[in-house]
Amino acid sequence: MKRNKPLALVAGAALLTLAACGGGSSDDGGSDSGADRKFGGQEGGTKDAERQGPAADVEGATAGGTITVYLPGDPGPDTLDPTGGWSVTGNSIQQALTSRSLTQYARDEEGQPVLVPDLATDLGTPNDDYTEWTFTIRDDATWEDGKPVTAEEVAFGICRSLDSEAFPSGPGTEYSKNYFDGAADYEGPYTAKDPKCDKWDGISVDGQDITIKMAKPFPDMDYWGAFMAMGPAPLGNASKPPNYGQKPLANGPYKVESYKPNEELVLVKNDQWSADSDPARHQYADEFIFKFNQDQAKVDEIMLSGNSDSQTAVSTGLGSDKYNDANGQLGERLVQQTSQCVSTLTPDYTKITDINIRKALAYAYPYEDVWIAGGEVPGVTRIPANSVMPPGMAGKKEFQVDGAQITYDPEKSKELLAEAGYGDKPYPITMVYYEVDPLAKATQDQITKGYEAGGFKVKAIPVQESPYNVWLDPDNKVNKTLNLRGVNWCSDWPSGSTMIPALLKTGAVYNTAQFSEPAIDDEMDAIATMPLDEQADAWGALDEKIMTEYFPIIPTAFRNDLFVFGEKVGNPTGDGSIGAPNYKDLYVMQ
């Protein structure tokens, strides 16, 4: 899943720029007084197909009030069209508050996300080989104009996700297009001039039942159903893009009052939403105001000042230089949440063919020094990583490639290089860094330092555009010289299927390692056909197998987000499914 705040899409550079802007109020929070913080972790997806509305009340929650959410350095979604949403920011807001879909996540007492029904009455019924899924749409859900949400509208919304021309950056381009039957040949209701979606027969509506046929087994359909793209859209021209993206018709507890892209989104109560129809959402606050593109330093000042502005505010970021103050001062109101993201370095599999050299690269990487120089807080916003699957993902194994967590060890790196036959002269490494940002430059200096101590010779090429533009462009002349790249990737749902194939399958866009092993590709395909309850473990096993046998990708860190909640914001928690504040359960203390 893409990060608007470029966590997934821009390696280090842009993210670090944000951190660089961190500012400070003067408050002696004390560096030692901070509580021992527990991560809002994620321990794999659990499911509860029986959950029915209304959602259980949050203890002590009161109604009323306005919650202001500051999103520092985050431009927000480009469009509010549920079909086009594939960013952490947009999806976290809309899925929680305005746009319902087939399924959704609820947060349980331990902070774990539980997949529960939403517009469907259960989590869907697959056939034996997961090539056909049937969802029964509930009859008591309504739009903001009071009309009921019908099965036809849900089917039409799903059909829209096939239009990759109208929604080029929508998640349907990855999932609907790949898995739904006949989707590859269908251009979508807008591009194919088929406003009623008659020409696609992959979906059929029978009363309240929707049946989707798959081109290949798709056991994760229930998770895919939690994307708002798998929700209803008004029939006909009412939902025509791009205008619909300005003010989509809401069916959740809140509706769009006003929306200025990159600036502000105001949501107000949707009085037509009935709590009985929704197993996980609440409608406590009267109003939500999201302010995009905020200055990190300014937001930090507001949140730490404790003034009336900050009391009912939430910030989705904290400058790392404010971490100590915030940690000492805010207590429970500072929430650390795993963002289900991994930072990686990807040695070019076609150029660095010896596993020992790839391992040497991992040993020569000065993890903690890189984090510090890049403005991260070691152990807080970055934690050591052992594999591609982020912590808590279902099936993830707590293995270590070499028996113990790989840490900076230049001697070990030299040994491995010697084993690979490069003991006498340094092994050349070519990589890029984003020269405009001093933090990226500082980070690169640390990497160079570590690698040179570890027996490598580093040529760091400064670039003035996002490194992703270089890495993802096969014709780029700089890219052709590189033998070490990187990717930061976040999961779309707690399954290895959104991590491993995206990063390590032959030909995948973000497979910047150019890793290609037919045997592994076959295994990835095979897992999709396994019985559902075996898949998670199979992904975990494959993760371990890839890492121990090939080590094609060097996971450098799992990433965590910091959220700051105002004094009067009740239930300050994070949403384990997506790396955002848990908007569904927030309330204003009266």
Next chain:
Amino acid sequence: MSAETAGPETLGSLSTEPENQDPNSQQAKEIAGKSPIRIALGRLARDKIAVVCALVVLFFIICAVFAGPISHLFGVSLETPLASQRVDGLNNGLPKPEMGPPNGPFTWDHPMGVAPRTGEDNLAYWLYGCRVSLTIATTATIFASLVGVVVGLLSGFLGGTVDKVLTFFIDTFLTIPYLLAALTLAPIINERFSLSDNYSTIQKTSLIIVLATLGWMGTARLIRGEVLALREREFVQAARVMGMPTSRILFKELLPNLAAPIIISVSLMLPAFVAAEAGLAYLGIGVTDGISWGQTILKGTNLTFFREYPQYLWQPLLGVVALVLALNLLGDALRDALDPKTRR
């Protein structure tokens, strides 16, 4: 009867010169034996501000020229240390106590402390930043004033079509905003040379070219104006009548008389380029390898660092301010000394 308010007596007493100076007196001999530049230097030596500024500038020049030996003397270097050895990642990335202020006592290992987050030595970066700053500013000044003087001389003296064409070029270059030019050029240079091993030298050269190409017009205009006035003077006319070649008139007759405006424009161009280099580096164009005061200032402007560790920002800032101020005041003093009409 009322006395005349300004009679010959009163007028005479206003002058400091002796009424009838003896051409053989000691004073008259002293003046007669000196060139205008020597007289100006003598005035300069009596100007306290000028002397102090000259010493400050000299200090910076020594720092720049001997950056290597001085760093070696203090045992510091530009080398990047492993960050975790010098700074505390859990304390906002500020230096560890044994690295000196702000968390510990002064230490000779790092007389100016180390940078937050990276742990690089501030003294070494300051010295080499000074070198980069002065190198770029001096080279750009030399090129800009050379071009400016030549264009001004030719344009003013030859007049006619040559003057029109050259004035057109001066005006054209004046319309190009240097900040925009530098901003535009940076990605182009990067695109073209990012694979080169000499990238940082190329970057600095291109910065010098940008500064010089867009900095010569002021000098050219000034010199052209002066030449326009001078070429009608008797000694130039006389030289022409005697049939001197144009080049000789330009360089032997006119140029010496232009020493004052040239020195002045150079002395004011230098600080402008020092400030421009730092400003561009702050914006992330020009020097991007971190060894520049502007880049250090950029890193130091973080509010938390400024609160906990203000020295980190003050050090490069003081460098830029002191150097620019000293150069400017020195330039002013030079102008005053060289121009007898503006004696204070």
